[in-house]
Amino acid sequence: MYKALIIVLFLVSTKIGAAHQFQKDHININHPHIKFVISSGPAAGYMKIVNMGFETDRLIKVVTDFADTELHYSSVENGIVTMSKVDFIEIPPQKAKSLKPGTHHIMFSNFSIELSHGISLEGSLVFENAGEIKVLFEVETQKSIDDHTEH
Numbered sequence: 695m696y697k698a699l700i701i702v703l704f705l706v707s708t709k710i711g712a713a714h715q716f717q718k719d720h721i722n723i724n725h726p727h728i729k730f731v732i733s734s735g736p737a738a739g740y741m742k743i744v745n746m747g748f749e750t751d752r753l754i755k756v757v758t759d760f761a762d763t764e765l766h767y768s769s770v771e772n773g774i775v776t777m778s779k780v781d782f783i784e785i786p787p788q789k790a791k792s793l794k795p796g797t798h799h800i801m802f803s804n805f806s807i808e809l810s811h812g813i814s815l816e817g818s819l820v821f822e823n824a825g826e827i828k829v830l831f832e833v834e835t836q837k838s839i840d841d842h843t844e845h
């Protein structure tokens with residue numbers, strides 16, 4: 695009985711570790727990662743942001759020392775993908791917002807480092823209410839089979 699319980703607890707904590715998430719106040723950042731095609735970039739950043747608070751919060755900027763960043767929104771019209779810069783990404787209260795291909799994402803450009811699959815890069819997400827949240831972006835090639843984008 696005890697043995698089974700210990701195994702269950704171990705599995706649960708392992709799962710949390712593997713989930714790769716960061717939290718501050720009411721904001722939880724799940725699996726921040728950067729997908730690249732060529733090692734010099736540009737590359738897009740994706741993650742799931744959960745707002746457990748009772749007020750809307752906004753991601754207003756991303757700060758790194760390895761690249762320039764912009765917040766982007768992409769949409770498809772008549773089969774053509776258009777990307778445009780946005781001033782913020784809104785996270786409604788008690789909701790999760792996924793930054794993923796085909797919608798809001800972070801655009802990284804002018805890299806000062808070479809991207810390679812499996813490395814982690816430090817950065818900060820700045821929110822209007824929650825303030826600065828430090829995260830580690832996991833770097834993945836676009837071809838990665840282990841695709842967590844839909845999380």
Ligand SMILES: [Cu+2]
Pocket residue numbers: 738766767768777799800801
């Ligand atoms: Cu973009």
